[in-house]
Amino acid sequence: MPEPKPNPKPALRVLIAAPRGFCAGVDRAIQIVELALERFGSPVYVRHEIVHNRFVVERLKQLGAVFVDELDEVPDDRPVVFSAHGVPKSVPAAARDRSLTFVDATCPLVSKVHRQAERLIEEGRHILFIGHAGHPEVIGTFGQVPAGSMTLIETVEEANAVKIGNPSNIAFLTQTTLSVDDTAAVVDALKARFPDIRAPRSEDICYATSNRQAAVKAIAGECDRMLVIGAPNSSNSLRLAEVAERMGVPARLIERADDIDWDWLGQPSTLGLTAGASAPELLVREVLDALRERFDVTEEIADHTPERMTFKLPRELVA
Incomplete structure (x- = not known):
């Protein structure tokens, strides 16, 4: 041979x-758009990318989803889905004012951070939020609480430099999609400066x-x-x-x-x-x-x- x-x-x-x-949150968000299309027919509007993936977005477009940047681009007679990253409270409030049908696809783990933020503000605490400026999740979380009640921290350097009026009455939360190691370093810096800082009941990084x-x-x-x-x-x-x-x-x-x-x-x-x-x-x-x-x-x-x-x-x- x-x-x-x-x-x-x-x-x-x-x-x-x-x-x-x-992950489970992404899978759920995509299913929500698909089910909304089945329930309401096309087009279904989606405020921002449902998840950050062009392939996923293009496939949903082919099924009849229309992606928009702002709520005022959604017609009065069509449903809208909010992305997995979460939205400020003002967005569903504006949808209700217009009597829009809307479905919230915010990841439940992001919603958990939103609820923590609300509780901490109710306790009168100032929140140091560890995250990346401009990320939709950060914008959505800041939009859950009154302006000025939360300060964004991106780096160890910022953690070491931030000025707080009442250091004995602060807490920290984090974006869910951060580097585990980077976040640990920022948290260590905050705890070193503010020994009484309130930590989340469970880790926010998903x-x-x-x-x-x-x-x-x-x-x-x-x-x-x-x-x-x-x-x-x-x-x-x-x-x-x-x-x-x-x-x-x-x-x-x-x-x-x-x-x-x-x-x-x-x-x-x-x-x-x-x-x-x-x-x-x-x-x-x-x-x-x-x-x-x-x-x-x-x-x-x-x-x-x-x-x-x-x-x-x-x-x-x-x-």
Whole structure:
């Protein structure tokens, strides 16, 4: 028998992080738009991107969703869905004033932070909120409380410099999609300056963000390069690339397989692959298919603990 021809493609072990991709909050938000389209017909309007992923948004557009920046772009006779990142109280209030039908797709873990903020303000505390300026979740959370009752803290330097009128009556909360390590450093700085600062009853950084960062840390030591599938405006996806870089692994954030920089990738022996919480698994398979065109790929799923978190859908869509 003739000897088998050698494979001309270089071998590549792809170590796939787990957990990765959709979290329960993202899955719920997408379902809400789909169910709203079934219930009300198209078009259904969505204020801001339902989640930060262009592929997801484009698919929902094809089903009949219309994405807008502000509520005044929504016709009086059509329903509107609020994004998973949460909205200021003024937005549903404006919708009620116009008698608009609306469905709130805010992630329940973000809503939990909103409720904490309200309770702390009722107690007369000033809140130091750890987060990224301009992120929709931060805007939504600040919009739950009176202006001036919350101060944004982005860095350890800001934590060390912030001036508080009554340091004995303050609390801190955090955005749900931050770097676990960065946030811990900021919290340590605040606690060092303000020993009496009130901490949240449970950690605000969501389980999915923490788990995906831990999954990257678990595989980074074996990887020559890391690809993170996610949108450039996705906070949790950006944090995954940062985690890898800080462990000495060159990492790139890509939205789809077409974004792979093959010159940058080179010929690694082991490539790490993960996806942010708003990136569908279909895009992971797309990247693997692109890699197979150039490499002799061996896939390996990292050991992991499955996520079993689920969130209930709004009553008005499942009744």
